[in-house]
Amino acid sequence: MSIRWTYAFIDRPAADFARAHTFWTAVTDTGLSDFRGERGEFVTLLPGGGADPCVKAQGVDSGPGGAHLDFSVDDVEEFVASALRHGADLAAEHDGWAVLRSPAGQLFCAVPWQGESVRPPVVRDSRLDQVCLDVAPSAFDAEVAFWGGLLDGWQSVPGSLPEFHVLRPPTGLPVRVLLQRLGEERQGQERPTAAAHLDLACADIPATRARHEDLGATFVAQGAHWTVMRDPAGGTYCLTGRDPRTGGLPG
Numbered sequence: 001m002s003i004r005w006t007y008a009f010i011d012r013p014a015a016d017f018a019r020a021h022t023f024w025t026a027v028t029d030t031g032l033s034d035f036r037g038e039r040g041e042f043v044t045l046l047p048g049g050g051a052d053p054c055v056k057a058q059g060v061d062s063g064p065g066g067a068h069l070d071f072s073v074d075d076v077e078e079f080v081a082s083a084l085r086h087g088a089d090l091a092a093e094h095d096g097w098a099v100l101r102s103p104a105g106q107l108f109c110a111v112p113w114q115g116e117s118v119r120p121p122v123v124r125d126s127r128l129d130q131v132c133l134d135v136a137p138s139a140f141d142a143e144v145a146f147w148g149g150l151l152d153g154w155q156s157v158p159g160s161l162p163e164f165h166v167l168r169p170p171t172g173l174p175v176r177v178l179l180q181r182l183g184e185e186r187q188g189q190e191r192p193t194a195a196a197h198l199d200l201a202c203a204d205i206p207a208t209r210a211r212h213e214d215l216g217a218t219f220v221a222q223g224a225h226w227t228v229m230r231d232p233a234g235g236t237y238c239l240t241g242r243d244p245r246t247g248g249l250p251g
Helices: 014-028 076-085 137-150 205-214
Strands: 003-013 042-046 055-060 066-073 089-093 098-101 107-112 126-135 155-158 164-168 176-181 194-202 218-222 226-230 236-240
Touching (some): 003 014, 003 126, 014 042, 014 126, 066 126, 066 194, 076 089, 076 098, 076 107, 137 155, 137 164, 137 176, 194 205, 205 218, 205 226, 205 236
Parallel strands (some): 003 055, 066 107
Antiparallel strands (some): 042 055, 089 098, 098 107, 126 194, 164 176, 218 226
16 A cells, blocks of 8 residues: 555635635645535645645535545555554545545545645745644544554654654655644544644744734644644644754754
């Protein structure tokens, strides 16, 4: 099984979809592809300079949205079979691609590789390079084991704090995965679930925050080495103090 490319998918309510893709194209210095889907609910953020896209957006009909991962693979059926063996559920099967659900409930997709290979550049000392899965404490260990088993060839290591676990992709893949153990169980759910948000690696968080606020984002909270923001469509994301070229923490 070979993962050839990764996409971060921005999921936002359909009513706020225009606000979302307007903001995120400005943040990532990209343009928009043609809209796709029965309701024009899908769009790809297109970088310039010959780079390949690694961010897409979707307007969702219900719920607040969030984020998810798309894995571009040589063989979708083989990837789906591997995911099922490791404990995933098949959420939906389409012509040539599939939607899956991790043991904690996080949706992700398997799609055919289209030859993507050139990573987009750093934009104003920041880069959208990570999808963070926020996992209930009771599901965290199983979720770490699932992703570590599924993402063969990725480096699966503890993060900088006990509540984090990092899955670093092979060189060249543009999006990595962070798992974060929440402080308490999610309420009102039949089983523990995971939600997801986007992370940007930033060389200068205050400067990046100021630019994002100029574009309509708002401050939510301050963490140890990250700042939580809310985009104009209501979705939360983080500005993290990591090297935007390598994705690693300073030093």
